[in-house]
Amino acid sequence: MSLPLESEMPTKAAAPVGRPLSAAPASQPVRYAARLHTTFDTIAPLWHEFETEGATAYQRLDWVRSVIDHLGPTMRASPLLVEVTEAPGGRAVMLLPLALVRERGYRVVTWLDLGVCDYAAPLLAPGLDVGPDAMVSVWRAVRSVLPRADLIRISRIPDSVQARPNPLATLSQCRRMEMQASGVAIEGDPATLLDRLCRPGPRKDMAKLRRRLDRQGEVAFVKASTPSEVDTIFDALVEQRRTRFSEIGRFDLLSRPDVEAFYRAGARAGLTGGPARLFGLSVGGTWIAAAYGLVHAGTFHGLLLTMAGGPWRNTSPGLHVAAECLRWARAEELDYFDFTVGVMPYKEDFGVQTRDLEELVEVASLRGRLxxxxxxxxxxxxxxxxxxxxxxxxxxxxxxxxxxxxx
CATH class of the missing domain: 1.20.890 (cAMP-dependent Protein Kinase, Chain A)
Incomplete structure (x- = not known):
């Protein structure tokens, strides 16, 4: 039995985005039906079809499966995979990977990210966009199949994915979050990419820092391509992050064994077709920086970036590994480098553009309101x-x- 949900968010004007899903005239609006799946097996073929376009790497089936397999038991989360179709008996138009998380004292429906995915966006049928009016009907159908919960909370909703409008962001329940995401289009010759992206000042400073680094020994940028390299570079990444977060007094998500195992498994899967890529920067055989990202549909999504402290800090190793990742991405003929969530000074050095993120909150009980x-x-x-x-x-x-x- 589903529970009616009450929105607490103020309404906002819906912009006309995308095109309608059906050629039906306005006087005969398309109706939608939703079906809830609690296992990936029943929805896998459709998922593979939809993930080819209009989805980020965070919505890839292999990545989402790994999220629930590694983090689901610890977080007491179970998948809610909602398939939306045109009714009655029509074609499938959308998949929404949600999760029911049993927190202490309450139950919340969230996006199936469990803290390790930066964007929430549904998977859409190829070649079809969902406008704001249609999304209202779609969301009504989705809510009708969700299990009882105290709260629905979906964060980090971008307004578009792969140049297609994200219909989730058009819902009136959404509100703008304080956090932003950033990224930059990349094109042309990889060797001169930074000259085109960076302003003269930052580019000059970067070159000076690189000369300082070169004086310390042989500099090597490595993409992990064997299980042994994955383990070696990932160990360095974990240690660098742990040390830095301890210094600044921040909680490190990677300190959780299940999260560390998840990212390590993702890096290993990247060797055989998964989306994850792991990189390391060394000087004289010592790892001084590491980067972890996802590749999908012409885009590199940067997830983790770490660097060694101590005597290496004045060489800005994190800046260098980011620059090398940009060159690598362009050499792989990717056309967009997504720095993902968080606006930091070093990202601005690469000429990024920022974009806002939305959050959807709906209350379904007094406990949810509290x-x-x-x-x-x-x-x-x-x-x-x-x-x-x-x-x-x-x-x-x-x-x-x-x-x-x-x-």
């Missing part, structure tokens, strides 16, 4: 700390002390 209020209060506290650096510094210092002395 959870939403608590989450809003936490977000407010974070904003307050950002505007009071002295208190933020004290909190960070306390966090570092706790992490150093924990256990």
């Amino acid at each position: 959870v939403t209020m608590a989450l809003s209060a936490a977000a407010g506290a974070k904003t307050w700390l950002a505007t009071h650096p002295a208190w933020y510094g004290r909190l960070q210092k306390a966090r570092r002390w706790v992490r150093r002395h924990a256990g």
Whole structure:
């Protein structure tokens, strides 16, 4: 039995995006039906058909399967795979990979990302777009098959995917998030790519840092191509990230064994057709930076970037490994480099363009309302700390002390 959902979000004007799914006249709107799948086996053939265009690497079936296999048991999450068709008995038009997560004291329907996917976007039938009016009907059908929950919360919704409008972003329940994503189109000769992307100032600084790095020993940029290289570079990535996050007092998602196993398995699967790619930058045989990304439909999505500290910090190894990944992506004839979520100064050096992300929140119970209020209060506290650096510094210092002395 599904539970009616109440939206708490203010409405927003819907922009006319895409084209209608059917040639039916406006007086005879298309009706939609939804079917819930709880196993990938029943939906795999359709999924493979839909993932070829209009989807990111985060919606690839092999990646999503690995997400639920590795993280589902720990997070008490089960897949809710919703197939949307034109009714009655019409063609399939959309797949939405959702999950039911059993948090402490409440149940929430989320995107099937479990903290390791940066974008939420449905998979669409090839060659078809879903406009705002149609998406209202689609979402009504989707909600009718969802199990009982206290809350629906879908974050990091981009307005488009692979130059196609993301219909999820047109729902009136969506609101703009504080976080943004960024990326840059890449074209032409890989050898001169950075000259075209970077402004003269950053390019000059980058060249100076590279000369400083070259003086330390032989510099090698390596794409992991064997299981042994995957393990060696991934071990360096984990250690570099762990050290850095401990220094700044931040929680490291990779400190969870299930998350580390997930990313390592993804890197290994990338050797035999999976979307993950793992890179390392070494000087004289010492790994000083690493990068982990996904490749799909002409796009490189950067997920993880780490660098060694200490004496290497003044050479900016993270900047160099990012530059090498850009060159590699263009040499592979990719045409877009997605720096994904988070606006950071080094990304601006590569001439990125930013875009907003949306979040959908719907409340289905009093408990869900209380959870939403608590989450809003936490977000407010974070904003307050950002505007009071002295208190933020004290909190960070306390966090570092706790992490150093924990256990």
